[in-house]
Every structure is written in structure tokens, then in C-alpha cells.
Amino acid sequence: MASKYIYTIGKKKTASAQVRLFEGKGECMINGKKIGEYISRKDLFDIVYTPLKLCKVKETTYFEVKVEGSGDSSQAYAIRHGLARALAGKDAQFRAILKAEGLLTRDARKVERKKPGKHKARKSMQWSKR
Numbered sequence: 001m002a003s004k005y006i007y008t009i010g011k012k013k014t015a016s017a018q019v020r021l022f023e024g025k026g027e028c029m030i031n032g033k034k035i036g037e038y039i040s041r042k043d044l045f046d047i048v049y050t051p052l053k054l055c056k057v058k059e060t061t062y063f064e065v066k067v068e069g070s071g072d073s074s075q076a077y078a079i080r081h082g083l084a085r086a087l088a089g090k091d092a093q094f095r096a097i098l099k100a101e102g103l104l105t106r107d108a109r110k111v112e113r114k115k116p117g118k119h120k121a122r123k124s125m126q127w128s129k130r
Contacts, residue, residue, distance in 0.1 A: 007019070010085060012070070014070045019079065021087070024062070028064075039072070048076050050080055057094075065082065081107075088104055
């Protein structure tokens with residue numbers, strides 16, 4: 001196992017991904033499992049690998065991730081955000097590529113809280129005439 005790596009954190013909603021990006025050949029791991037075991041949906045697989053494909057380093061780098069919180073989709077986006085940050089820290093050329101695609105921007109949207117007197121955050125009670 002390589003000792004030198006780039007460490008970053010990626011976030012989306014309440015999902016938080018701690019990413020360690022290594023140089024060389026190796027197995028990509030998420031929470032101690034191979035990426036194929038952890039992520040089952042193909043669209044999420046593509047989301048995770050987007051930064052590596054854009055920078056053309058998919059074959060020469062691998063990563064280990066600890067991710068927690070939220071659901072499958074938000075975790076995939078959090079991992080993507082962490083990988084993009086790691087690649088941006090590695091090379092200035094990568095930063096320009098990733099910034100143009102909008103991968104370095106933290107998506108700050110969160111679930112709006114429920115308000116009193118409402119069914120949900122904004123949904124009101126049904127109005128009755130009588």
C-alpha cells in the first residue's frame with residue numbers, strides 16, 4: 001500500500017466523504033469494500049468516476065473513501081466532490097478542467113425543515129369551505 005496520498009473531504013446534503021487519492025495501480029475502496037460491491041447502480045458508478053475520467057487519470061490513480069450519512073445518490077456525489085478536490089490540489093491544470101465542469105462547487109442545498117401548522121416544510125392543510 002502506498003503511503004503518500006492526497007486527503008480531502010467532499011460533501012452533499014448530509015453525506016460526508018473522506019477521500020484519500022493514491023498514485024499507481026490499486027483497488028478503489030469505499031468503506032472497506034470494493035467499489036463494485038458498495039455501488040450497485042451504474043449511473044452512480046459513472047458519477048463517482050467523472051473527475052478521474054475528465055482528467056484522464058483513471059488508470060494511474062486509485063482511492064480509498066470513508067463515506068457516511070444521507071442516501072446512495074448523495075454519497076456518490078460527495079465522493080465525486082472529494083475526488084475533484086483531491087485532483088485539483090494535485091495539479092493546476094486539473095483544477096481548470098474540473099472548475100469548468102462545475103465539480104469543485106459544493107452543492108449547499110439541504111432539506112428544508114418542517115414548520116409548525118404545516119404537513120411538511122411548505123405543504124399546507126387542505127382548505128375546507130364549511
